[in-house]
Amino acid sequence: MSKRIRKAVFPVAGLGTRFLPATKSIPKEMLTIVDRPVLQHVVEEAREAGIEHFVFVTGRNKAVIEDHFDIAYELEETLQRRGKIKEFEALAAQLPAAGATSFTRQQAPLGLGHAIWCAREIVGDEPFAVLLPDMVTAPANGQGGRCLAQCVAAYEKHGGNIIAVEETPWEEAHQYGIVSVGKDFGDAFEITGMIEKPPKGTAPSNLMISGRYVLSPEIFAILEKGEKGAGGEIQLTDGMKILAQTQAFNGVRFEGKTYDCGSKLGFLAANVAFALANPEIAGPFKAELKKVLGAV
Numbered sequence: 001m002s003k004r005i006r007k008a009v010f011p012v013a014g015l016g017t018r019f020l021p022a023t024k025s026i027p028k029e030m031l032t033i034v035d036r037p038v039l040q041h042v043v044e045e046a047r048e049a050g051i052e053h054f055v056f057v058t059g060r061n062k063a064v065i066e067d068h069f070d071i072a073y074e075l076e077e078t079l080q081r082r083g084k085i086k087e088f089e090a091l092a093a094q095l096p097a098a099g100a101t102s103f104t105r106q107q108a109p110l111g112l113g114h115a116i117w118c119a120r121e122i123v124g125d126e127p128f129a130v131l132l133p134d135m136v137t138a139p140a141n142g143q144g145g146r147c148l149a150q151c152v153a154a155y156e157k158h159g160g161n162i163i164a165v166e167e168t169p170w171e172e173a174h175q176y177g178i179v180s181v182g183k184d185f186g187d188a189f190e191i192t193g194m195i196e197k198p199p200k201g202t203a204p205s206n207l208m209i210s211g212r213y214v215l216s217p218e219i220f221a222i223l224e225k226g227e228k229g230a231g232g233e234i235q236l237t238d239g240m241k242i243l244a245q246t247q248a249f250n251g252v253r254f255e256g257k258t259y260d261c262g263s264k265l266g267f268l269a270a271n272v273a274f275a276l277a278n279p280e281i282a283g284p285f286k287a288e289l290k291k292v293l294g295a296v
């Protein structure tokens with residue numbers, strides 16, 4: 001039987017230059033989608049998939065991320081004193097258990113592969129999940145699980161390493177990691193190759209790596225070598241490609257919707273979609289949205 005996936009790594013050291021000036025003093029992962037930071041949505045996805053320990057690879061100017069996943073004593077005490085019990089309870093329910101978070105720093109921006117390698121001591125010798133916080137996923141039509149739950153289910157059934165993929169327009173394939181498809185298992189498929197940011201017109205498929213992975217710990221020894229790939233960075237995709245020479249890699253097509261919140265368009269679309277899926281504000285928000293759209 002395959003080992004259970006207990007730990008997830010969240011690489012959150014990126015600068016967020018695409019969102020300046022908003023991200024001058026706030027980490028991009030703390031920008032909000034409706035009522036909670038982007039990162040909290042992604043942590044909730046991990047928790048739903050059974051993750052028990054959350055490993056954040058941060059960088060300078062990211063300290064508020066650590067504060068966000070801790071108690072806020074003065075705030076919580078004030079909420080209780082003022083009888084704002086619903087708000088107090090919501091904060092308490094979202095808080096990871098004591099000892100269930102770890103923070104380490106990527107000291108230099110050497111690439112995603114390097115960021116994941118920075119978590120090696122905390123993850124140890126067990127398979128683990130990776131969630132790229134720029135990518136926020138939502139279940140199909142509000143039903144079913146989010147992307148990592150689907151990856152973990154595929155891991156439990158088929159074993160091996162798992163990569164979530166999604167179709168991208170062919171003309172955008174050069175911006176992503178791309179996989180080649182082998183045998184189809186119905187709910188997953190064999191990955192026969194992968195390439196990080198293929199030059200325009202050379203992508204072997206239009207299935208892009210969408211930011212959710214289940215990886216075996218042997219990836220760390222490969223990433224340790226620090227070989228540079230696309231963009232002069234230590235790429236996770238290159239590390240996985242080497243691991244694929246000795247271990248199986250399976251792909252999962254996520255059935256729901258993924259928003260690339262690393263781009264302004266994806267971030268704004270996620271806000272609209274999540275607001276429309278939120279029963280507390282969906283009705284009035286739709287009315288406001290119609291007014292705004294009618295005015296343009």
Ligand code: G1P
Pocket residue numbers: 112132134135175176177178196208209210211235236237
């Ligand atoms: C990273 C990965 C890439 C993946 C992408 C998804 O690239 O290296 O394989 O397709 O995330 O967003 P980045 O966005 O950091 O350039």
